[in-house]
Amino acid sequence: MVNQKGGVGKTTTAVNLSHGLAQSGMRTLLIDCDPQGNATSGFGLDKSKIKGTLFDVFKVLTDNPDEPDSILSDVTVNVRENLDLVPATLDLAGAEPLLLNAVGKEMILRDALSVVEDKYDWVIIDAPPSLGILTINIMGASNGLIVPMQCEFYALEGLSQLIKTIDIVRRRINPSLLIEMVVLTMVDQRSKLTQQVMEEVHTFFGDKVAKTLVPRNVRLSEAPGHGESAVELFPSSKGAMAYKELTDEVLKLCAGR
Amino acid sequence: MVNQKGGVGKTTTAVNLSHGLAQSGMRTLLIDCDPQGNATSGFGLDKSKIKGTLFDVFKVLTDNPDEPDSILSDVTVNVRENLDLVPATLDLAGAEPLLLNAVGKEMILRDALSVVEDKYDWVIIDAPPSLGILTINIMGASNGLIVPMQCEFYALEGLSQLIKTIDIVRRRINPSLLIEMVVLTMVDQRSKLTQQVMEEVHTFFGDKVAKTLVPRNVRLSEAPGHGESAVELFPSSKGAMAYKELTDEVLKLCAGR
Numbered sequence: 243m244v245n246q247k248g249g250v251g252k253t254t255t256a257v258n259l260s261h262g263l264a265q266s267g268m269r270t271l272l273i274d275c276d277p278q279g280n281a282t283s284g285f286g287l288d289k290s291k292i293k294g295t296l297f298d299v300f301k302v303l304t305d306n307p308d309e310p311d312s313i314l315s316d317v318t319v320n321v322r323e324n325l326d327l328v329p330a331t332l333d334l335a336g337a338e339p340l341l342l343n344a345v346g347k348e349m350i351l352r353d354a355l356s357v358v359e360d361k362y363d364w365v366i367i368d369a370p371p372s373l374g375i376l377t378i379n380i381m382g383a384s385n386g387l388i389v390p391m392q393c394e395f396y397a398l399e400g401l402s403q404l405i406k407t408i409d410i411v412r413r414r415i416n417p418s419l420l421i422e423m424v425v426l427t428m429v430d431q432r433s434k435l436t437q438q439v440m441e442e443v444h445t446f447f448g449d450k451v452a453k454t455l456v457p458r459n460v461r462l463s464e465a466p467g468h469g470e471s472a473v474e475l476f477p478s479s480k481g482a483m484a485y486k487e488l489t490d491e492v493l494k495l496c497a498g499r
Numbered sequence: 500m501v502n503q504k505g506g507v508g509k510t511t512t513a514v515n516l517s518h519g520l521a522q523s524g525m526r527t528l529l530i531d532c533d534p535q536g537n538a539t540s541g542f543g544l545d546k547s548k549i550k551g552t553l554f555d556v557f558k559v560l561t562d563n564p565d566e567p568d569s570i571l572s573d574v575t576v577n578v579r580e581n582l583d584l585v586p587a588t589l590d591l592a593g594a595e596p597l598l599l600n601a602v603g604k605e606m607i608l609r610d611a612l613s614v615v616e617d618k619y620d621w622v623i624i625d626a627p628p629s630l631g632i633l634t635i636n637i638m639g640a641s642n643g644l645i646v647p648m649q650c651e652f653y654a655l656e657g658l659s660q661l662i663k664t665i666d667i668v669r670r671r672i673n674p675s676l677l678i679e680m681v682v683l684t685m686v687d688q689r690s691k692l693t694q695q696v697m698e699e700v701h702t703f704f705g706d707k708v709a710k711t712l713v714p715r716n717v718r719l720s721e722a723p724g725h726g727e728s729a730v731e732l733f734p735s736s737k738g739a740m741a742y743k744e745l746t747d748e749v750l751k752l753c754a755g756r
């Protein structure tokens with residue numbers, strides 16, 4: 243889930259999509275790659291009791307590149323049936339200075355994930371609101387990107403920068419990187435602004451725009467307070483239904499891969 | 500305007516408060532310190548035509564510390580009566596690597612502002628959604644911080660990290676730094692979650708919480724599309740009225756300083 247614009251629904255989409263995939267029987271790994279650690283608390287983990295985080299993975303792999311074997315699975319926590327989580331806490335903000343001098347600093351996350359490829363059908367990674375080294379690592383490690391987007395003027399502004407960054411990463415680091423899907427979030431169909439922005443997004447991205455629209459729905463913002471995803475806690479809410487629909491759409495898009 | 504949580508209304512508050520102050524006759528400078536450059540486009544500037552940006556200020560002052568005299572005023576643009584703007588474009592993302600090796604990397608913005616102190620009554624700075632070196636520079640250069648905040652669960656999570664960072668900056672860089680005001684944005688008084696979060700924020704911050712509540716109001720998100728602030732374009736909208744009220748509250752709080 244990438245988008246440097248803040249507050250567009252990256253974490254909410256990562257949490258509800260990964261849980262939706264797990265409920266459909268897919269073995270799913272969710273990686274929280276944001277120092278805010280919202281995806282971690284979205285599943286109710288108590289950050290003071292967590293033994294290991296994504297920061298430890300970056301640290302071990304930067305110091306001893308031959309170690310990839312066990313560090314990722316050491317910090318992985320099973321949170322629901324078919325759903326594992328690699329948590330993040332504030333110490334992840336320390337990854338940026340740590341990585342800057344490492345050889346191949348953009349490939350560390352890819353290195354770490356190489357040992358778990360057979361263990362999971364899906365790996366979902368939640369990004370911070372920036373295009374710094376953590377997001378570059380995510381782009382280096384991903385087959386495809388999902389871009390959550392609000393239908394707001396400022397949200398359009400950031401798209402050209404996001405595309406530019408993706409192009410550079412594709413050219414220099416990960417030749418198969420592409421935007422698989424743009425997901426419109428907090429959609430209020432009655433608003434003129436929403437209609438205008440939706441038109442622009444369709445012109446810009448064509449059929450990459452998900453057919454599922456995620457409406458603004460208070461249940462989606464209430465669920466994290468209970469440490470649960472909305473698809474689990476409020477399954478018949480409009481928000482949860484939209485994320486279940488999105489899960490089916492994503493499964494259909496990638497069927498056979 | 501600082502808060503590492505994304506999408507909480509930092510830019511919307513920076514744009515409408517700075518214009519409100521200018522309309523009240525205060526000589527105001529708005530500095531866009533976010534590589535997304537939303538405050539810059541919020542006043543309708545065409546980024547392809549901008550001659551100089553905040554990045555140039557950082558670059559000149561990192562290379563030749565004796566230069567502070569003219570660089571800031573060289574890039575400053577007058578956008579409305581009593582309101583000047585230091586614009587930002589994507590190149591500001593290049594400030595982070597540039598600053599990391601500079602001596603006193605946290606004081607560059609303060610250096611730059613030292614020459615304009617007599618020219619303005621108010622300087623408002625819009626921060627990016629992170630606690631990196633740009634936000635640290637803002638904290639180093641500020642007398643007081645305004646923290647825009649949404650009444651959402653994830654918004655509460657980030658507060659302890661923000662406070663920790665402010666404490667470190669106060670101890671090592673800027674002894675007079677403090678949170679002047681917390682502004683609740685996109686408030687929907689009918690929602691239970693909003694009430695709960697508002698209670699927590701009042702417990703946490705006491706009377707630092709602004710009495711003015713900024714309601715969710717579509718005019719606030721429509722205005723940037725026209726390159727105008729809402730206080731100018733939709734002066735009788737609920738959103739603009741709230742920001743005018745906030746302007747009065749801020750003026751009263753700081754009267755006599």
Ligand SMILES: Nc1ncnc2c1ncn2[C@@H]1O[C@H](COP(=O)(O)OP(=O)(O)OP(=O)(O)O)[C@@H](O)[C@H]1O
Pocket residue numbers: 247248249250251252253254255276280369370371427428429456457458459460462463464466481503504505506628651652653654
């Ligand atoms: N469809 C929705 N309806 C209502 N509220 C939503 C919806 N999606 C997300 N939210 C709420 O909006 C806020 C922003 O969403 P979220 O934190 O998922 O965005 P983000 O892009 O991950 O933010 P950041 O840039 O800070 O990482 C959260 O408080 C969340 O609960």
Ligand SMILES: Nc1ncnc2c1ncn2[C@@H]1O[C@H](COP(=O)(O)OP(=O)(O)OP(=O)(O)O)[C@@H](O)[C@H]1O
Pocket residue numbers: 246247248249371394395396397504505506507508509510511512533537626627628684685686713714715716717719720721723738
């Ligand atoms: N009170 C409000 N009512 C309705 N919409 C609002 C309100 N305040 C802000 N918005 C809209 O919500 C979105 C997020 O606001 P804004 O961009 O100001 O937040 P930010 O904290 O500056 O985000 P970032 O973290 O990306 O810098 C914008 O599209 C803006 O137009």
Ligand SMILES: [Mg+2]
Pocket residue numbers: 252253254276280368369370
């Ligand atoms: Mg997030």
Ligand SMILES: [Mg+2]
Pocket residue numbers: 509510511533537625626627
């Ligand atoms: Mg902003």
